[in-house]
Amino acid sequence: xxxxxxxxxxxxxxxxxxxISLIIIxxxxxxxxxxxAGYHSSNAALEFPKENIRELNQHTRDNAQTIKDMAFYMxxxxxxxxxxxxxxxxxxxxxxxxxxxxxxxxxxxVSLVSINSTTGNYTMExxxxxxxxxxxxxxxxxxxxxxxIIEVME
Amino acid sequence: MKRLFxxxxxxxxxxxxxxxxxxxxxxxxxxxxxxxxxxMQTPNEVVMQNExxxxxxxxxxxxxxxxxxxxxxxxxxxxxDIPPKVGTETYIINADIAYTDQIIELVSSDSGKKxxxxxxxxxxxxxxxxxxSSSSTNHMISYDSRR
Numbered sequence: 001x002x003x004x005x006x007x008x009x010x011x012x013x014x015x016x017x018x019x020i021s022l023i024i025i026x027x028x029x030x031x032x033x034x035x036x037a038g039y040h041s042s043n044a045a046l047e048f049p050k051e052n053i054r055e056l057n058q059h060t061r062d063n064a065q066t067i068k069d070m071a072f073y074m075x076x077x078x079x080x081x082x083x084x085x086x087x088x089x090x091x092x093x094x095x096x097x098x099x100x101x102x103x104x105x106x107x108x109x110v111s112l113v114s115i116n117s118t119t120g121n122y123t124m125e126x127x128x129x130x131x132x133x134x135x136x137x138x139x140x141x142x143x144x145x146x147x148x149i150i151e152v153m154e
Numbered sequence: 155m156k157r158l159f160x161x162x163x164x165x166x167x168x169x170x171x172x173x174x175x176x177x178x179x180x181x182x183x184x185x186x187x188x189x190x191x192x193x194m195q196t197p198n199e200v201v202m203q204n205e206x207x208x209x210x211x212x213x214x215x216x217x218x219x220x221x222x223x224x225x226x227x228x229x230x231x232x233x234x235d236i237p238p239k240v241g242t243e244t245y246i247i248n249a250d251i252a253y254t255d256q257i258i259e260l261v262s263s264d265s266g267k268k269x270x271x272x273x274x275x276x277x278x279x280x281x282x283x284x285x286x287s288s289s290s291t292n293h294m295i296s297y298d299s300r301r
Binding site: 009012013016019020023027030031047048050053054057134140141142143144145146147148149 | 178225
């Protein structure tokens with residue numbers, strides 16, 4: 001052991017070993033980077049507001065039904081006609097939706113086009129369809145359904 | 155065999171030096187000749203493959219989403235962002251073959267690399283067409299029920 005430590009010859013071999021090991025380390029680092037690059041792809045972000053539009057549509061459908069029921073209730077308690085009551089209630093709904101969506105930076109407009117009755121009477125059974133314009137805009141996506149036909153049959 | 159272990163004489167330091175130098179030079183030459191292939195092209199190829207199928211899938215998802223909510227009477231327009239380059243190359247999204255093949259194709263303009271993504275048969279009920287270049291500033295998908 002003493003011999004091994006005292007022996008100072010063979011410097012070149014030691015130096016070559018060092019150089020080779022450094023080269024191999026460098027190459028290993030490079031090879032690792034190359035391998036990692038393969039997994040580092042970009043995630044294309046999807047920002048399509050599918051759920052927002054669906055919700056707006058679904059809400060409007062649900063509310064048209066509710067508003068119809070409320071309009072008949074108003075008609076029975078006050079002397080408002082059903083179409084007028086419906087219109088007023090729908091306007092309220094529209095204003096609320098505009099405010100709710102504005103909080104998220106989205107512009108929506110829900111407006112009543114017409115209340116349809118096949119028989120021409122406005123009783124509970126006769127109002128069967130409501131035509132509503134729905135528009136939605138969040139700056140990137142513009143949606144408009146003109147008109148959206150909503151069935152409000154019981 | 156016993157002589158091999160007993161023999162403590164090595165090659166001369168000069169010869170050792172030459173040997174190591176030759177090994178180093180040989181190794182370095184192999185690496186430098188293949189370095190472009192190993193360190194540039196292969197990763198680029200992998201990045202392009204991944205990123206192009208990413209983008210293709212995003213397009214496919216977006217078209218499917220639009221298809222799910224499209225109005226009976228009305229229209230939808232949506233803007234989207236895609237990276238201007240994948241790896242080192244620009245590319246074109248081609249949806250013109252969607253009607254016949256039910257796929258969207260991404261074609262790289264330089265190397266001609268193609269990645270195809272399925273759109274799940276939507277094009278039979280909703281015609282899809284158009285191309286988009288990655289280098290243009292605005293990208294948009296439009297639907298209109300009246301057309």
